[in-house]
Amino acid sequence: MIGKIKSSTSQMLIAFDIPNYRLLFTGRVTSNTGRTMRVFARAWFVYELTESPLRMGIATSALTWPMLIMPLFGGIVADRVDRKRLLLFTESMLVILWVIVAILITMDIFEWWYFIISAVISGIIQSFGRPGHQAMIGSIVDSTRLGNAVALDSVSETWPRIVAPALGALLIGVIGIHGLFWLTALAQFITLITLVKIRWEPLDLNNSRKMGNNIIEAIQHIRKESIIIALVSLGLLSSLFAGSYNFLLPIFADDILSVGETGLGILMTVGALGGALGSIIVVAASNAKRGRGTILISISIIKTVALIAFSQAHIFPIAITAMFFMGSTQVMFMTMLTIAMQQLAPDHLRGRIMSLRVIFMGFSPFGVLIMGTIAELHGASNTVLIGAILYGTTSLLVLILIPTLRRFQ
Incomplete structure (x- = not known):
């Protein structure tokens, strides 16, 4: 044993x-x-x-x-x-x-x-x-x-x-x-x-090409790999609709849940703890060779449900539970996505393909801007709910249009 x-x-x-x-x-x-x-x-x-x-x-x-x-x-x-x-x-x-x-x-x-x-x-x-x-x-x-x-x-x-x-x-x-x-x-x-x-030992890299040709080479490879297109699409959707709720947490803590600064600290800590657990789960499952597409789909579904539950929570324990799953699924999703992109990237294109993973961060302010505009019109709860629905439906659309993702091992 x-x-x-x-x-x-x-x-x-x-x-x-x-x-x-x-x-x-x-x-x-x-x-x-x-x-x-x-x-x-x-x-x-x-x-x-x-x-x-x-x-x-x-x-x-x-x-x-x-x-x-x-x-x-x-x-x-x-x-x-x-x-x-x-x-x-x-x-x-x-x-x-x-x-x-x-x-x-x-x-x-x-x-x-x-x-x-x-x-x-x-x-x-x-x-x-x-x-x-x-x-x-x-x-x-x-x-x-x-x-x-x-x-x-x-x-x-x-x-x-x-x-x-x-x-x-x-x-x-x-x-x-x-x-x-x-x-x-x-x-x-x-x-x-x-x-x-x-x-x-420095790799033998081909640096004789012009920068424009380097970009074209990466685009041509990505066009051939429909799974990479699906992964990039899911990552951008997560940044825009499912990863921009954090800036609304003070409103939830103060106006909706009425728990003040202490409650806000608890929500943020629980989300971070969920992320920590999510990272450990992915480490434990990182050597698995089967069903990775199915795992990504499952995480997306759980993440959508957690966002919907949080958006409608008016009881603090329910909000805490939803926040824990939001934190864990966010880390699990992005890590699994990164693993898949790394494994699909040939080494001579690895920097260019993995740069798309970094760009997800650049889209976060746009997600905040979109969610902030909706919040001005419809309030924080409805904003997170709308974001969850947009994330869930668009992710489902990606999975339907690119079936190879479901079969990805």
Whole structure:
């Protein structure tokens, strides 16, 4: 019995057999922890200075603005240059950027709108770094461990969302906002060190093609792979209609559920815990070789039901339960989608195809804009309900029009 448990556990962590992946994972943990604390600190700092939720939202969302288009070029670069050198460059630029921000805050000469500039610069850098990172995973991990590596990468992204905000809130009172930004810069520097230590033989990449030809090559491949088209469509639909409910949570907590700030904190924590559990479930199932299309369909259905239940919840325990499933299915869905895209991407196109995964983030502000407009006219509850119906029906349409997704293994 103990032997079976050990064997099962080792299979869940099979990607860690590769030393380079262990380094890459460690760097992701420190980078995501620093990034999440930075998002929290940025929102705190701007609100303290301006007492304006609008300005806080602008400063926080500015990171995603470049990610609507720029990742396409980042993916091309990731397929044309040495991927380790690309990541070393992007991480170095992020270290320099956040050290400069920390210095300005320490000197007390930082204005709130500087965060818009720094966030946009960070978004541009990450538009090259994120496709490079996704391509790097596929380059250092063999095909038998690839699904597990992507699932573990999701853990490195999900779990810091739980720990980092609480840690940041605690540290602000001890080291101040300037000290917190120095700490996030240090976390970024540790990520840079892990990349330096990766032993890497540069791939033989064809960088003689013009950029336009690189784009055409990727489009031609995607047109032949109907499953990739389906995956990209589902990801965009999720970003537009099913992933934009978070900004409405204060309205639910205050006006609908009447639980105030404490209740809002509980809702956000439960959603994060659901995401953490979802990431573990995907890690456990990452080595499965059958029924992945069916699993994606099932997750989409559960996600739609959870959104509908939350939209109509007027009792706090029901809202908490729905929020837990919304958090878990969101992480499970996006991770399974990423695994499928990684497995379908040939290595010479991996950067370009995985850049589409990064673009999903760029569409999030459009989802917020759409949902915000509907909320102005019909209220928060009806907005989430409409979003759930739109997500469910359009996802069903994708599954009907592209039957190969249902048969995807």
